[in-house]
Amino acid sequence: MDTKKASNGWSDEELEASVDAYLKMWTLEQSGQAFKKSAENRLLREGPLNLRSASSIEYRMQNISAVFEQLGLRRITGYMPAKNIGAGVIERIRKVLDAKPGLYAEIHKATADKPLPRKRTTVPMPSLEIEPQGILNPRQLFTVSLSYARALHVRRLVRLLANGICEGCDQPAPFAGEDGQPFLEVHHVKHLAQKGSDRTTNAVALCPNCHQRCHRSSDRDAFTEGLYSKIGRLARE
Known part of the structure; x- marks a missing residue:
């Protein structure tokens, strides 16, 4: 992408950096991980948007939210869509998104995956007369994810302390x-994304079910509190 500037003074590189930061926060929110808008705003001002003010970056994120809503996508909760956006800005943001086809497809997929209703209906499900063919050669998609460096000896010691028994369900x-x-x-009881430490006082050994329960279940907070109560080495951070 070239670095030409539109009439609003934002270069293509600045606009792409804003979209990338938005997508990073969007990815965190979709995975249930915490983040701070102010911290991401500061990182942009310390890096590629060092000539921009905090308020101008905030407004740019609202521009991106507006484009997301126009496209029928789920926007970031904390950024309300801006009003009266110029057609040129909308087109430029869409071009940046279109340049990331794999990630764009992932956003569409996540938005389409609506939660199923909790209550069962009495309407019978129709039987399938034709077996779904599926996809013979699924195409590859580009996705964004965050990872953290972890101490191998911490993982080994936590598993050793567990002695083959899940510290969540005791099985x-x-x-x-x-x-x-x-x-x-x-599993890090205080998530690394929430500035938790990679120490044995913040880590437990869990079976896959209990691990997912800590991240995705409706009772994950209560389950986490139970870990603090039953595992003596844990320390709140």
């Missing part, structure tokens, strides 16, 4: 891993 590990050892996943 034996469901199977042995490729190394022949009981398979347990190390």
